[in-house]
Amino acid sequence: MKKVNIDKSWECAESSLYSVLNVANLECEWRPVDLPHDAVIERPRCENNPSGASEGYTPGCSLYYKKELMLEEEWKGKNLILEFEGIMGISEVFVNGRLVAKHFNGYTSFFVDITKHVKFDDKNTIVVHVENTHKPSSRWYAGCGIYRHVWLHVGGKVYIKPWHLHVETKAIENETAILEVRAAVANSTNESVQGVMEFSIFSNDGELITSSQEQLILGENEEKTVSKIITLSPFKYWDIENPYLYKILATIKIDEDIEDSSSAFFGIRTISVNPKEGLKLNGRVIKLKGGCIHHDNGPLGSASYDRAEERKVELLKASGFNAVRLAHNPFAPAFLDACDRLGMLVIEEFFDVWTAGKVSYDYHLFFDKYWEEDLKATIMRDYNHPSIIMWSIGNEITWGVGIDVDDEEGYSSIYTWCERLSQKVKELDSTRLVTAAFCAIPADYESLLTTIEDGNYVIRMLKQEAVAGNDKWGKVTEKFFEFLDVAGYNYKVDRYSYDLEKYPGRIICGTETYPYTLFRxxxxxxxxxxxxxxxxxxxxxxLGEAGIGRVCTDENEAKIFGGKFPWFYANCGDIDICGDKRPQSYYRDIVWGLRKEPYIVVLPPQLFGKKLYFRPWAWEPVERSYTFPGYEGMPIAVHVYADADEVEVFVNGRSLGRKVCGINTQFKAVYNTVYEPGVIEAVAYKNGKEIGKDKIETTDRPVALKLLPDRNVISSCGDLCYIKIIAVDKNEREVPYADNTVTVEVEGAGRFMALGTADPLSTELFVSSQRKLYKGRALAVVKSIREKGEIRVRVLAEGLKSAEVVIKCI
Incomplete structure (x- = not known):
């Protein structure tokens, strides 16, 4: 089917009881919007919002979207299907006043066949009602609205069903890949038809490699799957280092005329697991250097722009990740496309809840009725992505169940659902692994273990280490994991070695781990x-799960799961919401062997000597700064990360001595000294020889702004450019304490989209073009407006020299 994007020229309005009752004749205050659109990110947050810390104290919404759609005359007699990639909220779709579809999962894509509901002699009115006022409805920031793309599929009377052109690697023998190509075909006429189905495979650079035909005979209104075995010899593997993609084109021909066609990209790769070697990709053992991520795009909220999704993958790749777990729901197709192109392995997760909820109005209210529909939609949509190596059927499902660990009958329902979902996944896709993430058992969720590390308190969930004869966690999970290929362990690193002996056939994946325990x-x-x-x-x-990664100086405040208003961000990522690496990310570089030089960070003097309370996902509150005006002569702690035998720290050329900084110290060394403006330098040694240096220095006051766009040339078709805004001193050194208010002005072939910082406590709106710098930085996002030319971005700040950058749109 032909796929037409219809994101442009929608209207949005607040819904009300009156409008709900009069959807055929809406009288609303409409405003123009283009999709994708997240209405929540435009609205002020409030501590009284019932969404609470989980959703970042954001408000709920009840919205209408409307689009007037004129259909091309040549489409008359064809099949017309709308595809919504994602609508956050309970959604209802109306075509010309008639309710034609409802959908209840904000993360799954769905189709609406509008063939019988449209007209060609006049405009068609599409109205979508989105209801997301009942709070809390999520454990993290979800947003609200039509936040992903909308497409119109146009197909012939005989057509290939969307999402139903699949390629499976059946076997690889020597240098030959044996592929099975399958296409589900529908005949929408009241008569039988005959024709041919042609399958063509193209190389990564668009050259035709091979083509094959299969006879096609369909009865009236019949649907059937046409399959064909095709061999490629030689072929190229899809791999994380060389993510080679092929293209499959399926074409229906009737009487030599093309009736319909469909295409998809795919990759050829193999995955397998065994307990003695672990995971193999294309026959090679690989360890997943993974990270979990949520679906939001930081300053853009949940709005899913293709470039925003691609940039996330670029950031992850640049930081050494080779795998990502999509928490805890299906992501946008654009994100998976980027993983395919750039070489990122994916665990795609279906559900955060099953029958028992974690918050009052989450998906558990609809799971019983719609789980199979949503699971199938995700697998069918994403089947061809070579980046996906595992399906996860659930995350920490036992939350909210309230069953005693010894109640075997109570847990039987969970086991039954685990088996049921796992079998359904294998029925739809036998080529990938199935997993699910299991955390602490419910009986222990309220029990927190407080440990003292370096004089500070770390609050974490119980380790639940195995104890012979009293292994509660092992007892509960043993049957659960029977139905899975890979057992997902959340925060259970201390069990790995024990379970290797107790369950020798079990494959384990650390599906969630704390940042601070990275070394272990x-x-x-x-x-x-x-x-x-x-x-x-x-x-x-x-966004959301506000403050779970915070560090507190108040013991009572530290015992609260989420941060009090105005906390907005989780504050636990290796990379902040503006795309900058945080100290824990540089430490990861050392642990993973990606960085040879040492890395210096400093515990600010205002925190030195204070008793700190770490939330479970917190990192040390250190900064990449040696500029602390007014704190001269005060004590500070200099932290050095390095994979070295020893490190030596110099303050203004004066040595503070050498310290061990190798595997026995978990690649960390700490020096207590006194803040004196100037230069700190760290030198790393191995076998007595210098292997690398790092330094930071005190800067002068900020005098100007510096702009760093992620790209100087972008597409004119709704592409995004991310521009870092940095305060610098007279020597163009970044000033980490600058908090000037900046204003962004955009002219030409683009428009302003968002302005954000990594400040987790700010109440400033991202959609405002004015904002205070945080630690000397901000991030502006601009979007091209389908015009070729230039986008001129100028940033001003009181007391600082302004800066300007020009982005070319082609």
Missing amino acids: NWTETIKNPNVVGDFVWTAIDY
Whole structure:
């Protein structure tokens, strides 16, 4: 089917009881919007909003979207199907006043066949009602609205069903790949038809490699699947280092005329697991250097722009990740497309809840009725993505169940659902692994273990280490994991070695781990052959679950799960919401062997000596700064990350001595000294020889702004450009304490989209073009407006020299 994007020229309005009752004749205050659109990110947050810390104190919404659609005359007699990639909220779709569809999962894509509801002699009115006022409805920021793309599929009377052109690698023998190509075909006429189905495969650069035909005979209104075995010899593997993609084109020909066609990209790769070697990709053992991420795009809210999704994958790749876990629902197709192109392995998760909810109005209200529909939609839509290596049927499902650990009958329902979902996945896709993430058992969720590390308190969930004869966690999970190919362990690193002996056939994946225990996480992952990888919570910071990664100076405040208003971000990502690496990310570089030079961070003098309380997902509150005006002569702690035998720190050329900084100190060394403006330098040594240096220096006051766009040339068709805004001193050094208010002005072939910082406590709106810098930085996002030319972006700040950058749109 022909696929036409219809994101442009929608209207949006607040819904009301009156409008709900009069949807055929809406009288609303409409405003123009283009999709994707997230209405929540435009609205002020309030501490009284019932969404609470989970959704970042954001408001709920009840909305209408409207689009007037004129159909081309040549489409008359064809099949017309709308595809909604994602609508956040309970959604109803009306065509010309008639209700034609309802959908209840904000993360799954769905189709609406409008063939019998449209007219060609006049405009057609599409109205979508989105209801998301009942709060809390999510454990993280979800947004509200038509936040992903909308498409119109146009197909012949005989057509290939969308999402139903699949390629499966059946076998690889020597240098030959044996592929099975399948296409589901529908005949919408009241008579039988005959024709041919032609399958063509193209190389990564668009050259035709091979083509094959299959006879096609369909009865009246019949649907059937046409399949064909095709061999490629030689062929190229899809891999994370060389993500080679082929293209399949399926064409229906009747009487030599093309009736319909469909295409998709695919990759050829193999995956397997065994307890002695772990995970193999294309026959090669690989450990997953993974991170969990949520679906939002930071300053853009949940709005899913293709470039925003691609940029997330670029950031992850640049930081050494080779795998990502999609928490805890299906993501946008554009994100998976980017993973395919750039070489990122994916665990795609279906559900955060099953029958028992985690918050009052989440998906558990609809799970019983719609789980199979949503699961099938996701697998059918995403089947061809070579990046996806595992399906996850659920995350920490036991939350909210309230069943005693010894109540075997109570847990039987969970086991039954686990088996049921796993079998359904295998029925739809036998080529991939099935997993699910299991955390602490419900009886222990209220029990927190407080440990003291370096004089500070770390609050974490119980380790639940195995105790012979009293292994509650092992007892509960043993049957659950029977139905899975890979057992997902959330925060259970301490069990890896024990379970290798107790369950020798079990394959384990660290589906969530704490950032602060990174060294142990990775050491245990490497040591145990049956552990396939480690996924930190999280790789990129996100909106909602506000403050779960905060560090407190008040013990009572630290015992609260989420941060009090105005906390907005989780504050636990390796990468912040503006795309900058945080200290924990540079430490990860050392642990993973990606960085040879040492890395310096400093605990600010205002925190030195204070008793700190770490939330479970927190990192040390260190900064990449040696500029603390007014704190001269005050004590500070200099932290050095390095994979070295020793490191030596110099303050203004004066040595503070050498310290061990190798595997026995978990690649960390700490120096207590006194703040004196100037230069701190760290030198790393191995075998007595210098292997790398790092330094930071005190800067002067900010005098100007510096702009760094992620790209200087972008597409004119709704593409995005991300522009870093940095305050600099007279020597163009970044000033980390600058908090000037900046204003962004955009002219030419683009428009302003968002302005954000990594400040987790700010109440400033991202949609405002004015905002205070945070630690000397901000991030502006601009969008091209389907015009070729230039986007001129100028940023001003009181007391600072302004800066300007020109982005070319082609």
